[in-house]
Amino acid sequence: MTALVAADLLKLRRRRGLWLTALLLPAVLMTVIFLLSATEVIETDGGHTFVKDGAAALAFLGPILAVLIGARVGSDEHAAGTLRYQLLTGVPRERLYLSKLAALAVACLLLTLTGAAAVLVFGIVLPPAPGDGLEAMDVVDAVWNPLLPTFAYGAIAFGVGSLMRSTGPAIAVALVLNLVGLDMLTLLVLIDDWFRHLVLDVGIDRLTLNAIDDPEDRVSVVAGAIITILWTGGFVLAGWLRLRRLEV
Amino acid sequence: MAVTLIEARGLTKRFGERTAVDHVDLDVPAGSCFGFLGPNGAGKTTLIRLLLGLAHADEGRVTIGGVDVAQDPRTALRRVGAIVEEPRFHGHLTGKENLEVHAALLEGDARARIPAALDRVGLHGRGDDKVKGYSMGMRQRLGVARALLGEPTLLILDEPTNGLDAEGMAEFRTLIRGFVEREGRTVFLSSHLLDEMEKLCDAVAIVEQGRVVQQSTVTSFLAEAGLALILDVDDPARARALLAHPDITIVDLDDGRLRLDGVGEREQAAAIVKRLVDHGVGVVEIRRHAPTLEQRYLSLTRHEEAAT
Numbered sequence: 342m343t344a345l346v347a348a349d350l351l352k353l354r355r356r357r358g359l360w361l362t363a364l365l366l367p368a369v370l371m372t373v374i375f376l377l378s379a380t381e382v383i384e385t386d387g388g389h390t391f392v393k394d395g396a397a398a399l400a401f402l403g404p405i406l407a408v409l410i411g412a413r414v415g416s417d418e419h420a421a422g423t424l425r426y427q428l429l430t431g432v433p434r435e436r437l438y439l440s441k442l443a444a445l446a447v448a449c450l451l452l453t454l455t456g457a458a459a460v461l462v463f464g465i466v467l468p469p470a471p472g473d474g475l476e477a478m479d480v481v482d483a484v485w486n487p488l489l490p491t492f493a494y495g496a497i498a499f500g501v502g503s504l505m506r507s508t509g510p511a512i513a514v515a516l517v518l519n520l521v522g523l524d525m526l527t528l529l530v531l532i533d534d535w536f537r538h539l540v541l542d543v544g545i546d547r548l549t550l551n552a553i554d555d556p557e558d559r560v561s562v563v564a565g566a567i568i569t570i571l572w573t574g575g576f577v578l579a580g581w582l583r584l585r586r587l588e589v
Numbered sequence: 590m591a592v593t594l595i596e597a598r599g600l601t602k603r604f605g606e607r608t609a610v611d612h613v614d615l616d617v618p619a620g621s622c623f624g625f626l627g628p629n630g631a632g633k634t635t636l637i638r639l640l641l642g643l644a645h646a647d648e649g650r651v652t653i654g655g656v657d658v659a660q661d662p663r664t665a666l667r668r669v670g671a672i673v674e675e676p677r678f679h680g681h682l683t684g685k686e687n688l689e690v691h692a693a694l695l696e697g698d699a700r701a702r703i704p705a706a707l708d709r710v711g712l713h714g715r716g717d718d719k720v721k722g723y724s725m726g727m728r729q730r731l732g733v734a735r736a737l738l739g740e741p742t743l744l745i746l747d748e749p750t751n752g753l754d755a756e757g758m759a760e761f762r763t764l765i766r767g768f769v770e771r772e773g774r775t776v777f778l779s780s781h782l783l784d785e786m787e788k789l790c791d792a793v794a795i796v797e798q799g800r801v802v803q804q805s806t807v808t809s810f811l812a813e814a815g816l817a818l819i820l821d822v823d824d825p826a827r828a829r830a831l832l833a834h835p836d837i838t839i840v841d842l843d844d845g846r847l848r849l850d851g852v853g854e855r856e857q858a859a860a861i862v863k864r865l866v867d868h869g870v871g872v873v874e875i876r877r878h879a880p881t882l883e884q885r886y887l888s889l890t891r892h893e894e895a896a897t
Contacts, residue, residue: 348693355682370657422677426735429641430694431663588644 345440346447348558351418353441353448359413366401367456368488374398382464388469388501390454392479392571395460399487400549403456407495408519412511414445415502415580425589438503438581445499448490457483473539486549489569494519497574523572527550593774594743596641599649602635602667609635611799612649616775617792619742622769624790624807625779626886632781633676633800637747640777641671653743667696670741672749676732680721684712684731686893687720691735699738706734708783733764744768745777750785762789787882796883811885816853817878818861821846823871831868833859846874853877 350412354360371553378385413431418424418437427437460483464475498515506512527543529536537543547565560568595617604608609632617623627633638644640651642658651658656665679689681711685703692699707716710730713721723731729752734746746765750758754773766789780786786793787807794804803810820827825847829839838850852861862872 344693348690351690352679352754353683355679355686417878421679422675423679425638425643425673426691427645429666429669429673429695430691430739431642431666432694433663519794531779588638 342436342440342443345436349444350447351473353410353414353444357410357414363410365403365453368450368459370398370402371395371456371459371463375459375467375495377561378467379461385467385488386470386473387467388463388473388475388579389464389479390470390473391467392460392464392475392483395408395464396457396483399403399456399460399483400490403449403453403491404519405495406452406517407445407491408498409512410448410452410517411445411498412502413508414441414497414585415504416446416506417502417510419503419506420508420510424449424587428536434584436580439583442499442577443495443496445495448543449495450488453484453491456487464526472486482549489549490542490545492554493541493573497576500578502577504576504583506583538564538568539573541568544572591620593617594619595651595777595851596649597636597640597649599638600651601648601705602632602639602644603647609799609824610639610814613796613801615794615801615804617775619775620769620773621791622765622776622778622789624786624793625777625796626781626786626793626882627779627796627850628890631796632881633796634798636749636796637671637777637779639671640745641669641673642666643673644721669741670736670743671745671747672729672732672736673747673800674715675751676728676735676750678728678731681719683717683719684723684727685725686715687731688716688735688738690843695739700741701735706737706771711738716885722728726754726757729753729757729761741774743775743777745813746764747779748781749778750780750782758785765789772881778859783883783886786820793882795886795889798861803889807882811880813880813885815850817851817855817875817880818849818851818858819846819874819878820861820872821874822865823873827868828870831870833866835894837861850876 374385377383418427423461428434460554461480465481468474494515497518498511501515501518502508502511523541526536526539529539543560544567547560547562548569597617598614599614600610600613601608611883613636624852625633625636635644639646640658642662642847646659653665653669658665679690682690684707688703688706689700694702707713710732710733712734714725715727720728720731729749733746733749736746750761753761762785765776765778768776778786778789790807792804792806793810794801798803820828825841825845828847832839836851840848840850842848849861852858854859860877862875865872
């Protein structure tokens with residue numbers, strides 16, 4: 342399995358434009374904010390506030406980058422026509438599918454870690470407001486808060502890629518789902534407050550920002566986990582079912 | 590008696606109303622080069638996909654080395670390498686990287702065999718070039734290199750000479766015959782290039798509209814055409830009249846020569862020459878007619894068409 346994941350990561354790494362963008366863009370964004378702050382073009386304190394805001398920025402940017410990667414990983418073998426050559430080795434389809442999902446997880450982790458590292462370094466370098474220094478939980482939040490949505494939307498895009506078997510359309514659909522599509526369900530809250538349980542971002546926010554007092558995120562932790570797993574798992578499962586039945 | 594490596598029984602595949610593969614029985618002997626001949630759209634690629642478990646048969650079964658492909662694909666395909674339809678790769682990876690990616694799927698130390706595989710197909714020195722810059726011929730070679738990584742006892746190659754120039758085809762023939770004669774591998778080829786198949790194959794199956802209409806060794810397939818002589822004379826009309834006989838069918842060829850079907854023995858040829866010369870007909874040439882695979886194939890498939 343390790344060899345399969347390494348092979349899938351090799352395919353990704355050789356797409357240098359996508360790979361470097363995904364790894365460096367979060368860090369570059371944070372560097373720009375830091376430089377603007379250090380040269381006093383903008384006023385930003387370091388410490389806890391900087392890390393919290395930086396993690397929020399990563400939680401917006403990370404999923405977009407993960408969509409590009411996930412849709413690519415999910416559809417690549419179909420689009421390249423190489424899936425049949427993988428299948429005729431007799432390797433079970435579930436292993437092929439899971440290795441790609443694992444490669445996506447590694448990619449999401451790496452892009453989150455580079456961004457989070459920049460956020461933390463600049464959060465330490467920039468002087469904090471009084472009483473706003475960094476705490477241990479800030480380090481956890483800087484990684485976890487962007488990582489969860491990044492992987493969740495990456496996995497959804499992966500499922501979409503496997504379903505659609507064409508990279509461009511898969512990216513388009515997954516981006517629409519990421520930016521507006523899944524949040525459209527929030528409109529159902531106008532009918533009944535319970536419908537917030539259908540909104541992926543409500544589940545993710547509950548598991549990351551931990552904002553239990555926020556009326557927008559008023560669901561339990563368990564409900565948050567279920568919402569997140571169901572949405573993410575649903576798309577991954579749909580992609581798997583498509584692959585399982587596919588004749589190539 | 591040769592051991593059967595691929596055995597298909599009653600193999601059928603339908604796409605809606607259309608039957609692409611129609612109750613095909615196939616026996617491919619181990620250690621031979623087996624040709625699967627048919628026009629485009631005859632069902633060759635679909636049959637190959639069924640043999641490799643890439644598509645599910647509606648009826649029938651396939652075994653490779655005695656193992657059912659549908660039941661246990663991992664075991665059945667362990668020593669099988671293939672090119673299906675066309676060799677496809679990740680264009681953004683180099684040839685070598687594409688093989689590394691494939692080697693990760695194989696058991697054993699397939700990665701260590703990459704340099705030898707590239708060398709074998711004449712891509713040594715081009716392995717570090719990106720595949721998107723490869724010609725079709727180079728992709729075909731790389732496809733064979735990929736197929737060789739698993740040390741296959743059986744190679745299934747679908748239209749492998751597509752995109753190759755004359756020199757490439759000659760090299761490819763040498764490569765394939767080497768697999769069979771020196772290494773004892775079995776090669777299953779599909780093609781519509783009958784001339785190439787005649788040069789390469791030990792046995793053939795003819796496919797027409799999804800059905801195998803004949804399967805035999807190339808030698809016996811050609812021998813079934815029967816005896817014939819080609820006759821070049823100065824007066825074909827007179828020769829025709831002189832040679833009229835219930836056992837001889839005389840066919841006018843395009844270039845003015847005659848083909849005498851039903852005769853071909855040495856003594857028969859001598860008697861024909863004597864009769865013609867005795868009656869004042871000049872004989873320019875007489876020789877035994879050796880039918881090509883293409884002629885046999887066309888005669889068979891036209892006969893099949895007429896029958897249906």
